[in-house]
Amino acid sequence: MVVSASAQAGQLRILAFGDSLTAGAGVTAEDSLPAQLKRRLVADGFDIEMINAGVSGDTTAGGLARLDYTLSAGPVDMAIVELGANDMLTGVDPKKSRANLDQIISMLRSKGVTVMLAAMVSSANWGQAYKQDFDSIYPDLAKKHGVTMIPFFLEGVWGHPALLVDGVHPNAAGVARIVSKITPQIEKVLTSMGATRLASPK
Numbered sequence: 001m002v003v004s005a006s007a008q009a010g011q012l013r014i015l016a017f018g019d020s021l022t023a024g025a026g027v028t029a030e031d032s033l034p035a036q037l038k039r040r041l042v043a044d045g046f047d048i049e050m051i052n053a054g055v056s057g058d059t060t061a062g063g064l065a066r067l068d069y070t071l072s073a074g075p076v077d078m079a080i081v082e083l084g085a086n087d088m089l090t091g092v093d094p095k096k097s098r099a100n101l102d103q104i105i106s107m108l109r110s111k112g113v114t115v116m117l118a119a120m121v122s123s124a125n126w127g128q129a130y131k132q133d134f135d136s137i138y139p140d141l142a143k144k145h146g147v148t149m150i151p152f153f154l155e156g157v158w159g160h161p162a163l164l165v166d167g168v169h170p171n172a173a174g175v176a177r178i179v180s181k182i183t184p185q186i187e188k189v190l191t192s193m194g195a196t197r198l199a200s201p202k
Helices: 005-009 033-043 060-071 085-089 094-110 128-135 137-145 172-192
Strands: 012-018 048-054 078-082 114-118 148-150
Touching: 012 033, 012 060, 033 048, 033 172, 060 094, 078 094, 078 172, 085 094, 094 114, 094 128, 094 137, 114 137, 114 172, 128 137, 137 148, 148 172
Parallel strands: 012 048, 012 078, 078 114, 114 148
Antiparallel strands: none
16 A cells, blocks of 8 residues: 555645535535535544635536646645536536546546545436436446545435525535535545544544
């Protein structure tokens, strides 16, 4: 196992790379997913820097186009890739979405970044064939690249009006539920990277 220099030193830089769900549409900066996730990880004893690289309305193509620029700001140890929902909403060919995410993961891994892939699922609007092709993107790419997949990112939030700002984006409570769901997986990966807790979990 290769342990990054920053992991050995203690602090790790985590890149939250996604669309409006990452950027924090409809909530304050303090209630965005990267902010809430950082607070949870710090409370659990991890020394991390969280970078909010979410862009509202972004697609997998947009993410791929801006990845080099995003990484030019400095090295990162882990990237949580959360893209694809806007592709699905606009009916982008799943083959294109798959190819874009494939390249994003490959570029990150070529720079020594540990990748976690947040899965999306398609509505039935585009038909079952589209849904099957789209939904298979995430487990297929996770298996191909040997990366950890976070199951449906909005699981437990989607379809629950009390947890949504506008029927689509999570409110602060919705974000908190997502953070509670994904934190155990993230902490498991951080530990596998050589990160150590500064204190016992609270």
